Amino acid sequence: MHVNILGGFLGSGKTTAINQACKLLQSEGKRVGVITNDQGTQLVDTAFINHNGIATKEVTGSCFCCNFEAFERNIAQLAEGFQVDVIFAESVGSCTDLVSTILNPLSIYHQELKVTLSVFADAAMLPVLIGQSKLFKDSVNYIYRKQLEEADIIVVNKIDLLSSDRLLELQYLIKNKFPHKEIIYQNSLDEKSILQWLDQIGKFNYTAERTSLTIDYDLYGEGEAALTWLDYLLIIESDDNTHKACELLMEQIYKQVNSYALPIGHLKFLITGKDLVRKISFTARSSQENEQKIDNWQENSVEMLINARIQCDPIILKTIVNDALSTIEMETNVRIEIKAADVFLPGYPKPTHRIIT
Ligand SMILES: Nc1nc2c(ncn2[C@@H]2O[C@H](COP(=O)(O)OP(=O)(O)O)[C@@H](O)[C@H]2O)c(=O)[nH]1
Ligand SMILES: [Mg+2]
Numbered sequence: 342m343h344v345n346i347l348g349g350f351l352g353s354g355k356t357t358a359i360n361q362a363c364k365l366l367q368s369e370g371k372r373v374g375v376i377t378n379d380q381g382t383q384l385v386d387t388a389f390i391n392h393n394g395i396a397t398k399e400v401t402g403s404c405f406c407c408n409f410e411a412f413e414r415n416i417a418q419l420a421e422g423f424q425v426d427v428i429f430a431e432s433v434g435s436c437t438d439l440v441s442t443i444l445n446p447l448s449i450y451h452q453e454l455k456v457t458l459s460v461f462a463d464a465a466m467l468p469v470l471i472g473q474s475k476l477f478k479d480s481v482n483y484i485y486r487k488q489l490e491e492a493d494i495i496v497v498n499k500i501d502l503l504s505s506d507r508l509l510e511l512q513y514l515i516k517n518k519f520p521h522k523e524i525i526y527q528n529s530l531d532e533k534s535i536l537q538w539l540d541q542i543g544k545f546n547y548t549a550e551r552t553s554l555t556i557d558y559d560l561y562g563e564g565e566a567a568l569t570w571l572d573y574l575l576i577i578e579s580d581d582n583t584h585k586a587c588e589l590l591m592e593q594i595y596k597q598v599n600s601y602a603l604p605i606g607h608l609k610f611l612i613t614g615k616d617l618v619r620k621i622s623f624t625a626r627s628s629q630e631n632e633q634k635i636d637n638w639q640e641n642s643v644e645m646l647i648n649a650r651i652q653c654d655p656i657i658l659k660t661i662v663n664d665a666l667s668t669i670e671m672e673t674n675v676r677i678e679i680k681a682a683d684v685f686l687p688g689y690p691k692p693t694h695r696i697i698t
Contacts, residue, residue: 342420343427344454345542346443349461350470350485351434351568351606351650352624354498356386358461358529359429362539363395365532366427374398374419376412376430378405380687381572385611385620385648386431392618396423404433406442409693413451434606435565435650437487438692441553445696455547459538460492464500464526466625468514476625477604477652480564487561491554494523494541501528553697562689568606569658571649574681575666578642579674586673587612587645588635593665595623598651601661606650614640644680659684 347355356377363373374396377387380403387399398415405412412430419425432439439458447456462470469476470485477485489495497515500508508526515524525541527534577583577590591610598605608623617638651658659682666677 342425342454343542344416344430344447344456345427346430346432346439346456346458347461348432348436348439348458348488348492349434349496350463350466350488352622353434353461353463353466354529355431355434355461356389358496358498358527358535358538359431360390360393360395361529361532361535362429363390364393365535365539367395371427372396372423372425374423374425374428376400376405376415376419376428378431378433379648380404380433381570381648381683383572383574383646383648383681383683385609385646388611388613388646389618389620392613396425404436404690405430406436406439406692407690409443409446412443416451416454435481435484435568435687436690437484437491437561438554438556438690438695440491440551441695441697442692444551445553445698446694449696457542457545457547458491458493458551459496459542460488460494461496461498462489463624464497464503464508464511467497468511471518478564478567480560481567481652482564483557483560484564487554487556489519491551492522493545493549493551494525495519496538497524497526498529500526501530550698558690565687565690567652568650568687569653569655570683570685570687571647571651571655571658571662572681572683573645573647573662573679575645575647576642576678576680577645578676578678580641581674582638583614583640583643583675584635584637586669586675587643589673590645590665590669591621591635593668594647594662597661597665598658601653601657603657604652606652608649608651609647611646612643613646614638614643616640617643655684655686
């Protein structure tokens with residue numbers, strides 16, 4: 342069985358690529374499964390992939406590396422319960438050191454699995470984050486660079502958003518920076534691009550021995566803890582339609598985060614109703630690139646899941662979201678019930694295994 346692990350920073354396009362790849366493989370009659378991962382418990386990615394009719398398991402409350410047993414259990418359940426041929430596993434966007442903590446343990450304890458590690462990077466963010474970026478703290482940039490360093494394949498994603506000149510510049514930069522890496526340039530919204538990625542991981546030499554990262558866990562832990570985690574589950578109800586209020590709420594949160602100049606890892610919303618599944622993501626791009634038109638819907642009651650990773654104090658993020666909820670309730674005719682709310686700083690990474698090669 343093939344297990345394709347996706348790493349790479351928050352918002353780089355991992356879930357999008359998995360979703361597209363699964364649809365393509367399913368249309369060819371293959372049985373696919375997905376394992377999602379987050380340190381929170383209410384996951385936008387799981388709900389999104391599930392709504393698309395794909396067998397999904399999740400490791401919550403901890404990353405794959407710190408709960409390897411749960412990861413193994415999920416692989417076994419997808420293999421036995423759903424008889425899948427291929428699994429895509431998306432690791433937490435602020436996680437690294439996967440070769441020593443996931444791939445090496447899998448190659449020792451599960452030699453029957455054919456495992457690959459694709460590390461995704463947003464094409465526009467890549468030159469910023471491997472340079473002397475002041476966007477995130479140095480410890481966060483450190484994680485980003487380490488993720489790329491251990492990739493089997495680097496997937497430079499969202500190339501559709503670059504001009505051809507900028508793409509050429511980027512290709513030159515990346516080739517020089519990673520002369521020995523397999524690199525592909527991708528638009529995950531495009532079928533042909535996804536087929537090229539699937540072809541590349543299909544051809545991968547699964548028996549290749551990988552080199553473990555040399556990594557400073559204190560700096561890695563500092564980077565993880567720099568990004569506050571927020572998960573909210575809301576019920577939004579109205580006597581009329583809920584669309585406008587939801588749109589205003591997302592806009593209000595995004596604007597407030599920007600007004601405090603807080604760097605966004607990701608800020609994503611999943612809105613579901615009787616006939617509705619809508620995912621809206623904001624990432625560390627310019628606000629103009631993040632401008633989104635949210636098509637109308639007709640629903641009196643929707644569920645909204647919010648997942649955020651933002652570089653700031655947890656109290657600030659919690660206050661921004663709670664203030665936005667109050668404002669929208671006052672200014673529109675919706676009632677908002679908070680079903681679950683969790684805001685925290687991730688703890689120090691403590692992998693189950695760390696096997697060095
Ligand atoms: N234009 C464009 N947008 C993309 C592409 N891949 C992902 N996105 C968008 O980038 C945002 C973050 O994607 P997501 O898959 O959630 O990233 P993840 O955090 O790495 O799983 C979403 O709004 C996606 O629609 C791409 O190749 N091109
Ligand atoms: Mg994701």
